[in-house]
Amino acid sequence: MQFGNLIRKSVLGALAVGTTAVLAATSPVLADYPERPITMVVGSSPGSGPDVLARSMSEELAAALGQPVVVQNKPGAAGNVAAEAVSRGDPDGYEIFIGTINMAIATWLPAKPPFDPATDFAIVGRVASIPNVVVVSPDLGVNTIEEFVDLAKSKPGDLNYSSPGVGSLQHMGTDAMANIHGIDIVHVPYKGGKASTTAVLAGEVDMFMAGMPPALPQIKAGALIALAVSSAEEFPLLPGVPTLAATVMPDYSAEAWYGLFMAKGTPPEIVDVVNAAANKALADPAVAERFASAGAVVQTSTPADFAGFVAQEAERWKTNLEELGLAGTR
Amino acid sequence: MDVFDNVISGFSSALTLTKLMYCFFGVFLGMMMGVLPGIGAMATISMLLPVTFYVTPDVGLIMLAGIYYGAQYGGSISSILLNLPGTPSSAVICLDGYPMTKANRAGPAIFLTTMASFFGSIFAILLLFTIAPLAARLALSFGATEYFALMIMGLVAAASLAQHGVMRGLAMVVVGLMLGLVGSDVTSGTFRLTAGILELADGFSIIAMAMGLFGVAEIMSNLSGTSRNTTTTRKIPLRDLVPTREDVRQSPGPIARGGIIGAILGILPGTGASIASFVSYGFEKRISRTPEKFGTGHVPGIVAPEAANNAAAQSAFIPTLTLGVPGDAVMALMMSALIIHGIQPGPTVITDHPDLFWGLVASFVIGNLMLLILNLPLIGLWVRLLIIPYRFLYPVIIMLICVGVFTVGNSQFDVLQVIFFGLLGYGMKLVRLEPAPMVLGFVLGPLLEENFRRALILSRGDLATFIEHPISAGLLLASLAIILFSLRGERKSIASKGNKAKTGDA
Numbered sequence: 001m002q003f004g005n006l007i008r009k010s011v012l013g014a015l016a017v018g019t020t021a022v023l024a025a026t027s028p029v030l031a032d033y034p035e036r037p038i039t040m041v042v043g044s045s046p047g048s049g050p051d052v053l054a055r056s057m058s059e060e061l062a063a064a065l066g067q068p069v070v071v072q073n074k075p076g077a078a079g080n081v082a083a084e085a086v087s088r089g090d091p092d093g094y095e096i097f098i099g100t101i102n103m104a105i106a107t108w109l110p111a112k113p114p115f116d117p118a119t120d121f122a123i124v125g126r127v128a129s130i131p132n133v134v135v136v137s138p139d140l141g142v143n144t145i146e147e148f149v150d151l152a153k154s155k156p157g158d159l160n161y162s163s164p165g166v167g168s169l170q171h172m173g174t175d176a177m178a179n180i181h182g183i184d185i186v187h188v189p190y191k192g193g194k195a196s197t198t199a200v201l202a203g204e205v206d207m208f209m210a211g212m213p214p215a216l217p218q219i220k221a222g223a224l225i226a227l228a229v230s231s232a233e234e235f236p237l238l239p240g241v242p243t244l245a246a247t248v249m250p251d252y253s254a255e256a257w258y259g260l261f262m263a264k265g266t267p268p269e270i271v272d273v274v275n276a277a278a279n280k281a282l283a284d285p286a287v288a289e290r291f292a293s294a295g296a297v298v299q300t301s302t303p304a305d306f307a308g309f310v311a312q313e314a315e316r317w318k319t320n321l322e323e324l325g326l327a328g329t330r
Numbered sequence: 331m332d333v334f335d336n337v338i339s340g341f342s343s344a345l346t347l348t349k350l351m352y353c354f355f356g357v358f359l360g361m362m363m364g365v366l367p368g369i370g371a372m373a374t375i376s377m378l379l380p381v382t383f384y385v386t387p388d389v390g391l392i393m394l395a396g397i398y399y400g401a402q403y404g405g406s407i408s409s410i411l412l413n414l415p416g417t418p419s420s421a422v423i424c425l426d427g428y429p430m431t432k433a434n435r436a437g438p439a440i441f442l443t444t445m446a447s448f449f450g451s452i453f454a455i456l457l458l459f460t461i462a463p464l465a466a467r468l469a470l471s472f473g474a475t476e477y478f479a480l481m482i483m484g485l486v487a488a489a490s491l492a493q494h495g496v497m498r499g500l501a502m503v504v505v506g507l508m509l510g511l512v513g514s515d516v517t518s519g520t521f522r523l524t525a526g527i528l529e530l531a532d533g534f535s536i537i538a539m540a541m542g543l544f545g546v547a548e549i550m551s552n553l554s555g556t557s558r559n560t561t562t563t564r565k566i567p568l569r570d571l572v573p574t575r576e577d578v579r580q581s582p583g584p585i586a587r588g589g590i591i592g593a594i595l596g597i598l599p600g601t602g603a604s605i606a607s608f609v610s611y612g613f614e615k616r617i618s619r620t621p622e623k624f625g626t627g628h629v630p631g632i633v634a635p636e637a638a639n640n641a642a643a644q645s646a647f648i649p650t651l652t653l654g655v656p657g658d659a660v661m662a663l664m665m666s667a668l669i670i671h672g673i674q675p676g677p678t679v680i681t682d683h684p685d686l687f688w689g690l691v692a693s694f695v696i697g698n699l700m701l702l703i704l705n706l707p708l709i710g711l712w713v714r715l716l717i718i719p720y721r722f723l724y725p726v727i728i729m730l731i732c733v734g735v736f737t738v739g740n741s742q743f744d745v746l747q748v749i750f751f752g753l754l755g756y757g758m759k760l761v762r763l764e765p766a767p768m769v770l771g772f773v774l775g776p777l778l779e780e781n782f783r784r785a786l787i788l789s790r791g792d793l794a795t796f797i798e799h800p801i802s803a804g805l806l807l808a809s810l811a812i813i814l815f816s817l818r819g820e821r822k823s824i825a826s827k828g829n830k831a832k833t834g835d836a
Binding site for chain 1: 372375376379380383470471473514516517518519528531532653656663665666672676677739741787790
């Protein structure tokens with residue numbers, strides 16, 4: 001009896017939910033958005049860089065949107081499994097993907113994912129950027145980036161550098177530096193940025209153009225020396241460390257960027273609501289502080305600005321990978 | 331004494347009511363989730379990560395750590411009772427644990443693994459208190475060549491996991507190695523054997539593989555009646571939960587050796603509890619005077635790997651906290667919990683936050699005591715699980731496996747993998763091929779290849795690098811010695827038994 005009642009209730013409930021969903025999908029008025037919890041999809045495992053950023057801002061984003069924000073991890077293929085799923089999802093604004101620079105790079109690698117970062121998403125806005133930092137072990141005996149370049153020139157083919165994989169930002173950045181100065185330095189790929197950092201700590205390789213999160217604590221502890229940062233301006237948490245642009249790579253800047261993406265076809269009204277909420281959340285000093293301890297700098301934008309930036313990045317890395325002979329043939 | 335100062339400051343920091351409560355909550359939840367097949371520490375911790383935002387970082391970390399090592403306790407219980415590993419690292423416990431259940435000795439088996447878990451953990455915690463910073467140096471001295479040599483040793487151990495003959499065992503190791511090839515190649519960045527499936531870019535899921543090969547395959551073979559023991563497992567006398575004197579006499583040596591192997595492998599980033607448990611099983615079988623008893627419900631076959639995976643779970647904290655180098659995905663998750671609280675895990679944690687570090691280590695002792703006290707009275711309850719008729723038990727288990735595997739990556743594809751490996755495992759059972767060597771081959775293969783190629787890049791293609799590095803040379807020599815030693819043993823046993831050398835010793 002009780003059970004029958006329960007079933008009837010659930011059926012009615014399901015019907016009600018179904019009807020609302022249909023109404024929501026067909027209704028031209030989107031004023032009600034959001035009316036249920038929102039999922040923030042992370043394309044890597046809990047504890048990874050994008051995951052820390054997502055969790056650092058999810059509370060504030062929820063407050064700004066007026067609905068709970070649930071972080072969901074869907075790791076695989078450097079974030080592209082999740083990116084693809086979100087891109088093809090329902091365009092109702094209830095799934096927000098925290099996308100990374102990998103979307104722009106991996107698109108052009110031999111194993112090309114079935115999406116284009118610039119056209120297959122509703123692009124919401126930028127969240128953060130994380131510059132790279134060139135680190136070496138104190139045992140190498142260099143204290144400036146110029147000294148490092150000189151050392152590498154004097155020992156062609158002797159030095160090694162690590163990276164979290166072929167075609168990664170860290171790999172391409174070092175390769176660009178080597179090209180400018182005609183340096184012969186050997187690339188040793190590792191599984192992830194943490195393993196690449198450990199390789200420098202252990203003295204297995206000589207240099208790593210590291211992402212900030214794994215390198216920062218080691219720099220603070222004096223276990224690694226920071227020679228230069230890859231951003232256009234100096235990194236606030238590493239005062240006194242020059243930029244690559246100001247030293248050995250004029251006009252160069254490249255950073256890992258993070259931004260919010262939704263399914264292709266999501267109405268612009270919803271995109272604007274989420275963009276405004278995200279920018280409000282990112283303006284909270286507590287979020288900025290959490291981002292900083294993860295090595296990230298808060299960045300906000302309008303949807304249009306970020307969409308333009310993503311298209312530009314996709315083009316930039318495509319050219320770069322083609323020069324490296326890594327671009328996809330598919 | 332420094333050590334005493336550490337111990338005292340640790341306990342004075344850990345012995346507050348809040349911390350005790352969170353510690354208990356963590357270990358209890360961890361143990362329960364460890365018992366449930368498929369839902370491991372990773373899924374549980376990521377679900378509870380947001381909770382840690384509302385408490386101080388040390389309290390949060392104590393709870394998360396409790397889940398992690400609590401799950402190691404629980405994982406072996408379902409291995410023993412149902413031949414169904416709760417976590418991949420307890421897969422090897424199935425080999426001797428399940429035969430003990432079939433012989434109506436589930437109670438003693440759980441009792442012994444609980445004791446092994448406890449002593450294995452305590453051994454590793456002693457290491458943490460005494461030589462944590464020193465041990466962390468060891469982790470850094472392991473480069474590509476050393477890892478390669480270590481993986482070779484692991485593979486040598488893998489061959490001895492075989493129960494139905496060496497050739498079959500080796501064949502399964504090779505199959506495991508081949509399955510490990512699937513995914514993106516670290517050295518070149520290209521996707522290999524993924525058949526264009528994006529979800530396979532990171533290779534097969536180890537959790538799906540362990541659950542499918544052991545759990546689903548076991549259930550299928552029981553349902554189809556190919557397993558000879560469908561009736562015996564139904565009647566478990568609830569008496570005799572306590573091990574015999576003989577069981578207890580056999581245990582200390584394997585527990586000590588398992589604890590040492592586990593503690594050492596746990597320190598090395600990237601190896602972790604799964605490899606530790608397999609290697610210590612293989613090692614125990616190698617040095618045993620009665621290797622033929624392994625696989626039939628032999629006590630050293632459960633206590634050694636159980637001590638090893640618990641020791642590894644504790645010592646995995648050493649590189650994470652002292653170097654900021656996480657040993658596995660769960661450790662990376664805990665580091666992120668610290669980062670969110672504004673604490674940078676790294677070389678300075680011990681000096682900057684001594685209360686946090688030593689308090690955490692002290693909480694390990696407390697948590698393990700809680701697990702011991704919690705587990706012993708529960709043995710009767712666990713064994714009672716076997717009385718549940720299969721028609722209720724099996725659907726529930728299958729559902730739990732699917733839910734558990736799904737939660738790890740929120741991926742339907744992983745559930746499909748469970749089905750694939752379930753069917754494969756069932757087929758293997760029909761022709762008496764064993765899953766354990768295959769799983770070890772799968773775990774070791776990618777590490778072996780990655781480090782081999784990396785070592786050669788670093789040495790500019792010179793193979794001599796493997797004997798020029800002393801640690802690597804030592805490990806390779808030891809592997810060679812093991813092979814030669816067992817070849818001699820094999821020849822002897824062939825000579826004594828004629829052609830019927832089916833001891834499984836290699």
